[in-house]
Amino acid sequence: MKKYIYLLLFSLPLLAASCSKDNYDEPQETFRGKFIDKQTGEPFQTAIGNTGIRIRMMEYSWSDNPQPYDMNVKMDGTFNNTKVFKGEYGITPSGAFVPLEEERIKISGTVEKTWEVEPLLRVEWVGEPVVNADGTVDVKVKVSRGTDNPDYQEALAEAWLFVSENMYVGDFSYSPNYSTRISGAAIGMVQFDQVYTIRTGQPGGYNPAGTYTPFPAFSRKYFLRFGARTTRQFDGTNRYNYTTVKEITTIAR
Numbered sequence: 001m002k003k004y005i006y007l008l009l010f011s012l013p014l015l016a017a018s019c020s021k022d023n024y025d026e027p028q029e030t031f032r033g034k035f036i037d038k039q040t041g042e043p044f045q046t047a048i049g050n051t052g053i054r055i056r057m058m059e060y061s062w063s064d065n066p067q068p069y070d071m072n073v074k075m076d077g078t079f080n081n082t083k084v085f086k087g088e089y090g091i092t093p094s095g096a097f098v099p100l101e102e103e104r105i106k107i108s109g110t111v112e113k114t115w116e117v118e119p120l121l122r123v124e125w126v127g128e129p130v131v132n133a134d135g136t137v138d139v140k141v142k143v144s145r146g147t148d149n150p151d152y153q154e155a156l157a158e159a160w161l162f163v164s165e166n167m168y169v170g171d172f173s174y175s176p177n178y179s180t181r182i183s184g185a186a187i188g189m190v191q192f193d194q195v196y197t198i199r200t201g202q203p204g205g206y207n208p209a210g211t212y213t214p215f216p217a218f219s220r221k222y223f224l225r226f227g228a229r230t231t232r233q234f235d236g237t238n239r240y241n242y243t244t245v246k247e248i249t250t251i252a253r
Helices: 002-018 184-189
Strands: 029-037 054-059 069-072 078-084 087-094 103-107 110-117 121-125 137-145 156-164 180-182 195-199 221-230 246-249
Touching (some): 087 110, 121 221, 156 184, 180 195
Antiparallel strands (some): 137 195, 156 180, 221 246
């Protein structure tokens, strides 16, 4: 019995120490900024989450071999992290653009950073979507090279007209019924710097002479975004270059 009492008395200080208040201050620094197309100056359009832009931060203030801290970017290429520890970081962005070297940045207070990047592909709307009476929508798009660097001019691998019921639309969120996929033999029809018309409703593969899945007969809003990628992967992940998002309202029929 005496043995158990001694063990209890010994463990109480350890328990109290483990429950003491964390003496580290909360992170209060802000790191924010944006990614823009180096040639056009336009916001760099991307996905959200793992298939978009990843910013890897390595804090070298305390270690030469720190654990990486990753943050993601919004669809319009902007970011805003208000919970960063003060210190010196090695920062490396990764996305569907020509890779950038690690850059050392001291984070203290509010730090703003703009990265000018060369997209692998430049993907553009041509005109506005056309809402058809049969429950489909036609769009015109153009795909061109975004960089003159021959090391990053791989062949087109896949393109999508992504359709979603909400504004967060892309390879990370889309309707499997109303989107249209262009891949395999069909991707060969997409020539750089040419304008093409794509119709919604062919998720199994684009075929101009095939059938299309129409939108429901009632009127409602949908969001469209065109994305294309080359055979190049980054960090083992397929990453698309994107247009902006278009909002349409279907016709009741």
